[in-house]
Amino acid sequence: MELSFYLVQLLNAIQYGFLLFLVASGLTLLFGIMGIINLAHGSFYMIGAYLAYWLTDVTGNLWLGILLGLPIALLVGYLVERFAISFLYQRDHLYQVLLTFALILIFNELQQILWGTDVHGVAIPAILAGSIPLTENQSYPIYRLFISAVCIALACGMSWVIQKTRLGMMIRAGASNREMVQSLGINVNRLFALVFSLGVALAAFAGMLAAPVDSVYPGMGENVLIISFVVVVIGGTGSIKGAFVGAMLIGLVSTFGKVLLPEMASVMAYALMAVILLWRPQGLFGRAR
Template identity: 50%
Template sequence: MTSLFLLQLLNGAQFGILLFLVAAGLTLVFGIMDFINLAHGVLYMVGAYLMAMFAALTGSFWLGLALSLPATLALGLVLEVTVFRKLYDRPHLDQVLATFGLVLMLSEGVKILWGAAPLSVAMPEALSASIPLIGPMRYPVYRVAVIVAGLVVAAGLWWLIARTRAGMLLRAGASNRAMVSALGVDIGRLFLVVFAFGAMLAGFAGALVSPILSVDPGMGDQILILTFVVIVIGGVGSIRGAFVGALLVGIIDTVGRIFGPIWLKAIMDPAAAAQAGRTLAPMLVYLLMAAVLSWRPAGLFGKAVVK
């Protein structure tokens, strides 16, 4: 039981890292631009498809990863200039409707280009081994590499935001966008950089997960929902909140799905416990969100709203 718990804890951490990579860009977009982007999950999906395409063309996982990142960044730049820039001053309902329409368009475009059948990406040979855990269980080296890559990105984002002039502008823009603009900062360029960088992070998450999960047109929908849960729990505009919230959501969702039915068997009939566990497990992250909001309405690291 201990080895199984450790295994699921690592799986939850790995899932949380992927959620963080998607949530980091979205929380910056939402916190600085006050822009609701439902198409962010599609960028995660497109990153996975680009990874599958470039890995197949080059025959190399590493070249595929190196090419998919700038390609997703370029897509983010194009979308910001052609679509999102025209929506910044529009009401949130207009943003939701426009980005939802973009989700439908990009999803159909993916089906036209790559088909509706799931694709797969071969795991790099250097990371295809496994390491021993407690007892007979082993853990894939690739999943460990995903966790390490996410931690490196998190540390880099912390340094960028806390220790650089660009980070100072990001923090100032999140606090008072009008004042930053009045001081002579080109808000349009700041928005462009933030959106493109967020798109690249989402594409990076999609590229990393492609050897683990099948690449299909609907893969961005579920992660987008969980990403918004992460942002609400961590606090809008907070990278630290996105990191902590993503780990909490990833671990609770993964561990709860496996151990929920096991723990319920202590107080219920095994068949009823299995059914109740399958029903309750997907609700755990939303119960966590409700608990956090009842304690801190602005999220764990969000700024309280002064009325």
């Protein structure tokens, strides 16, 4: 194989890494920063994809679909936080696991009732439908490059909000010592409701953006759930930079794993996680506890 082949694969790897970060971004916020174990992350991703499919069908425009879908996702997040998650902050993680597992079942059932069991696709918006020729017979879809751009913007934006803004400061403080923040006069309940809703909206947003390059089908959320946790764990909880680097590493390792060690392709990401956890149990950018 010539050099151009490996360059295209490198592009694939980076692109896959971006997609992984996008998918894991909501989980980074909830699990990585706030410490909530949210197994329903994949369900919110699925809800986003179905919202994109449904609203694009109704409005005839993906952008309009995303614009209408995001408030719905925020609302879903808010309701879930108020009526379920908020009761469990003081409890053991196991309760969160049980609750969010139940949410998976509920959302799967709702999805079937609302949208049925068909496999759907979402058309790529006309202005991004083209592709750029790479080699003599392969070209690269512009929409994928667009996703990468969105992902970079999202990573920078999240990092800025968490590290530099007052809101980010409150989130970090609230996650590490809830009572103290409360006693300083900050409404922690409202803060956590807001952050949880944002986390859900991020997961849904990822589903919406990915819908045109993926397919929309029942159970699609489960496929992204585990890899999202792997991304956050490799990066180290509490670090957006970590999640970003973790996503990139998995992108590289699994893409080149597929090319160079095809028999091992499906375990590469997990092997990487095992190695990193042996070396740094707190993850690449996690703080030791």
